[in-house]
Amino acid sequence: MSKPIKIIIAGGKTGGHLFPGIATAQALKEQSNSVEILFVGTNTPFEKKTLLRYGFTHVAISSSGIKGKGIREKLSAMATIPFSVFQAAWIIVSFKPDLVLGVGGYSSGPVLMAARILGKRTAIQEQNAIPGITNRILSRIVHKIFISFKNTKGFPAGANIILTGNPIRRATPSPEADLSHEMPLPSFPGNGFNLLITGGSQGAASINKAVVEAMQRLSDTSSYTVIHQTGKNDQKQVVNAYKEMDINATARAFFHDMPQRQKQADLIICRAGAGTLSEITSLGKPAILVPYPHAADDHQRHNAMALVQQGAAMMILDHELNGNRLGKRIEQLRKNPEKLKRMAQQAKKIGMPHARNTVAREIIHLITKNR
Secondary structure, three states, X not given: OOOOEEEEEEOOOOHHHHHHHHHHHHHHHHHOOOEEEEEEEOOOHHHHHHHHHOOOEEEEOOOOOOOOOOHHHHHHHHHOHHHHHHHHHXXXXXXXXXXXXXXXXXXXXXXXXXXXXXXXXXXXXXXXXXXXXXXXXXXXXXXEEEEOOOOOOOOOOOOOEXXXXXXXXXXXXXXXXXXXXXXXXXXXXXXXXXXXXXXXXXXXXXXXXXXXXXXXXXXXXXXXXXXXXXXXXXXXHHHHHHHHHOOEEEEEOOOOOHHHHHHHOXXXXXXXXXXXXXXXXXXXXXXXXXXXXOOHHHHHHHHHHHHHOOOOEEEOOHHHOOHHHHHHHHHHHHOOHHHHXXXXXXXXXXXXXXXXXXXXXXXXXXXXXXX
16 A cells, blocks of 8 residues: 555553554564554553553553542543543644554553544554443444453444454564563473463462462472562562472563463463453463452452353452362372363463454454545
8 A cells, every 4th residue: 555554552551551552563564564553551660661562652541540549530531531632632643644543551541532523543452351331331332342352242333343362462572672681481392291381471379378288288399490570579489489399490580472371382371361361362272260359340359251242261369269269179180181171272262363464354354444
């Protein structure tokens, strides 16, 4: 195409929102060499550093969420909305996008609202089985909605909804990214039972505690190799615990190449965020899921149930999680390779590994159709 395609991707703050946006941006760049992409989100260090690592331009607006906040904080957040919309409108007028895609998170709301006021084409991508409040509101004004789960609930009847799956990013960073501060990533060895634990980009204290207690109860820890993403708060404690137990384990606050770690795992213990579930189902990996209990509208439990009901995963609710229960599940699966294999096969059936390309293709089609 002679005229460049310009797209704004709005939202982020957490990996669950940001990584699908990055995956879509990567696919758009692959499908057309004339695409220009601008991310609009928050000023959080995680968001800025992650986008820099993947080589995408990022600007921030002033916005804050209202979910789970007190009355005073909610009023303060609502009072900033007009200013946030004005900021977003200025960015849109300056960048002149052909389409604005919202990927969730409170910062996407003002950007999509400004886009509609300015007559731009709009779409949202919902990662979870139960949409967040921002996407539920935006679903009534956008032109297209991309969903990750077949049974996604909470969108209005008659909305232009397309089941695409949740876009998964390529882990390769931008060639310009400065990676000198990053430690070399470990790999699982070729033998033994490879266990991967992650509580998400921020870690999960309840999972960390239960895993350490579970490892103390396992009958033969020499059979295990563990890679454990702890989050920064628990890293030191978990590392020391593994050393005391003399377990072959690598524990770090964060692994930048999580998809590669997932490929090598025999069993994954994790939260039930949509991004994580999309990655493990695309790879066909069995999992023990521990949904985050404070997720908005309990959406992680609904995400997990979508896998459990099809035999692709086991679930332990956070308030029921302890070392004894988790240890029994781990041992049960390690000693039953046929069950692990069946779970992996079911996970693979659910996976939609081409989601990123489908979303990118639909976006380009929506733009070109309306030019």
